[in-house]
Amino acid sequence: MPMADGIRAGRKEWTGLAVLLLACLLVSMDVSVLYFAVPFLSRELEPTATQQLWIFDVYGFVLSGLLITMGAVGDRIGRRRLLLIGAAAFGLASLAAAYSTSAEMLIAARAMLGVAGATLMPSTLALIRNLFLDDRQRGTAIGIWTGAMAGGVALGPVLSGFLLEHFWWGSVFLVNVPAMVLLLVLAPMLVPEFRPPAGGRFDLMSAFLSLAAVLPAVYGLKEIAAHGFGVVPAASIVAGLLVGVVFARRQGRRPYPMLDLALFRDRVFAGSIALNVLTMFAMAGMTIYTTQYLQSVLGLRPLVAALWSVLPSVAIAGVAPVAGALARRAGAPRVMSAGFLVGAVGLASMVFVGTDSALWMILVAATVYAGGVVTVMSISTEQVMAAAPPERAGTASAVMESGTEFGGALGMAVLGSVGAAIYRSQVPDTLPEPARETLGGAVATAAHLPADAARAVLAAAREAFTTGMHGAALTGAVILVAASAVTVPLLRRRPARPAARPEPRVPVSR
Template sequence: MTNPPSNPPSTPSSAAPNSLAGRREWTALCVLMLPLLLVSMDVSVLYFAIPAITADLEPSSTQQLWIFDMYGFVLAGLLLTMGSLADRIGRRRLLLAGAAAFGLASVAAAYAQTPGQLIAARAVLGVGGATLMPSTMALVRQMFRDARQRAKAVAVWSGVMTGGVALGSVLSGVLVENFWWGSVFLVNLPAMLMLLVLGPILLPESRDPAPGRFDLLGVPLSLAAVLPVIWGLKEIAAHGAHPGYVASLTVGLLFAALFVRRQRTAAVPMIPPSLFRARGFGAAAGLNLVAAFAMMGSAYFTTQYLQSVLGKSPLSAALWSLVPSVVIGAAAPLAASLVARGVRRPVVVAGGFTVSAAGFALLVPAGTDSLWLVLAGAGVLAAGIVVVMSQITDLALSTAPPERAGTASAVLETGQEFGGALGMAVLGSVGTAVFRGGMPDGAPGPARETLGGALAVARALPARAGAELTATARTAFTHGMTVAAVCAGALLLAAAVAALLMLRGATGGPEGGGEDAGGAGAADLPGRRAEPGTRPAPANAARAQAG
């Protein structure tokens, strides 16, 4: 018999199932949260830096738009590719490569001399972010085999991911007030250096032991499907349903159909159809999209409400927006605790959707001077969404085969990008339609389009006329927000019912008693068989090891 190599590559089957994570794994989780926090912060970190960037680099209006959007577009477009690549070459390897690229691109962005250089650096940041997000989630899946511990780790992951977006805008305001605009990028470097030093020591390597040939045709098809849809939805949210944006959306959907056909017929697809046959994974991905729809759709209104209705400065509005985080921080751990105590996961997810619907209900009676009511609604809404996302993420990771953890993570995160863009487009369109109906017929054209346009027109009018137009516009916007809140609340109540029905029988977590309860293992995938010498863990293994 041939002796095995002394240091075999770590694969999902190489560790004892249901083994409890120790201090090393929890320390590694803290290290993993650093890049995750920075990737989520980079979505909003330019909010307060863009005026200084505009004064220094003098970009055109189109260039300024791409400085904002390039990061998010590249990130969304490459998530599926990078998730599949992580499963093939190793999640730790791709994570460290992405961290190096992210750090170098941060330096390039900080010292950019032209708008083109900054746009290019933001594109490379998007590439790095696309490698970091699915890799961090897949490594959490690898390090935390015990279902209860994994639920806690995913709760931390979800909290950091949600909090980073809010923290990014505040941090950029503080840095720009005290340093130059490039500091919002250089703040990434210490965390990335720490990851590059500690990652090889603390993080395990894991990959698919039999990945097959990489689906090269799937890469351009996925990009052609994701990018036009995301861009079209964002532009519709900002400017309305113009033919060009609708055409972009249509083209993206056509490529999406081609991508799905490719995945169904390819010998080794980028996203194997068997992933969606794992009990509960498809439902989890769909419900995750709805949760992102609600989260980003609400943010579309609350950020404008704080700045344009209440008249707060951007930095003041960002600081006030941190108030709901007090509630959000406890949401995911509470949900994990409920599931660990025996509450069925579908009930917890349905409860999260119901709580979020209650948050939207709090927005319905809001007027033009309802700061605390809007903040309370945003906090309750976000807490419910974090409950949903943390449980859905844990369910999806539990039901997906360990060797497909990177791909599964990328599918979830791409769905979040779609859901967020769709939420802003749909709820934004509802609010805009109500806003236009609430504006007087004789108002100038720009004043009937958006609240920002109305306030700009009002500033150019005589004092009394300007004050009347401002009051009318703020009332119309608030009414549009409340109507959109009713629509979103109804959708979330429907999602709560759907969660009870669609997740029934899909345990995949602590209440299932063992790791991956209800999930599909390697042996469930076409062309795979169980690793020699392995056998299913007893259902009570985690409980027995926990004493």
């Protein structure tokens, strides 16, 4: 059915999308931009082992913990306003990180980057929901947004490696500053403000509860992924879940809740979020294996490995927009179901990758499974944003992105644990203790052994690691096949809704 006059987006809206992509690209890049900077940071700032972990992790923890809160803030004060506040804060925090003089200062700056990033991510997706009211155009725009988010994580290590070869370690943060200045200049000109009607006073207690629910759960999952099952991480997950129950009960009693639980009564909304969690489960869970395989099994230098790992991202750059077009023709549930199956085929094909396989084999397998899950991610994101009322677009996008963070952490924990258990069962008992725990431990041990002993240790560890990777890949494939089977019944067609109307707009000063 043709859309009403004035609904379709024009050149200005598409240019505004390019401005919004700048923000989400940099936020996603900052997740991985420190991968090559650790030796430089260690020499300059001399962090302890605990401080080094916090330098890496505090950004993701704060980001994931504040997404729902910041989505609700944007729904109240205006999404463009929150975007501009976040851009200014992101630029200032990047300056502080670049010129940090101590590990403590860098940790604090990374935490502030997480706060600013939490304002930018839901704002960009919510503004896309408001800029593109035509279903077809919105699907294309969200597909491009999805590709930018996935590409940012892949580009982070490459950009980091390039900058560190030519500049000092702070340059990996300083590169954010001109981009944020550009965003501050262009967004007021190209992105109109959208502010829903007033929704009551902001609920600080709900903001605290959402943070207290998400942070312990994500922390526990990441600790299990890094160090295996333990009492403290498990207790942390349970505590987060219990606080989450308290948060949900409070939302059900509030006249103006931060998170409207009525959204989850829509099968498309709730089902799409659940399916998106499974896509990130598979993608993040297997990324830890592909990166280690390239570096520690094939022996590629970190920057070379990072450059090769970008190849699947480039290959699937056009998948997300094409997925939207296919969904309009064949129906979103069917295309998502097919995407899960493609992802499962890619994961299953990794069992043919051995310790002496050609590089192209792992790259093809990664491209296939990434193409499948990106198809699902793109369509599920569009489904969530279409199902949510326009005045709840900020909260809906925050819930979506929180699920993405949770799925990634869960995938690393579960698939990481599967691979680690297989590794320990396959590696010979005669190897030194560190080599029996992880492949990284085997590489470190081999560096201090005579040549023949080092080769024997590395050969055994690489074989055990590859077997563990096969087990994790098959586990992920089974989960994706199960997801494919439930997608169509889970997302059965809902009754037709009236065409969306533009929200009331706050006049934009020129």
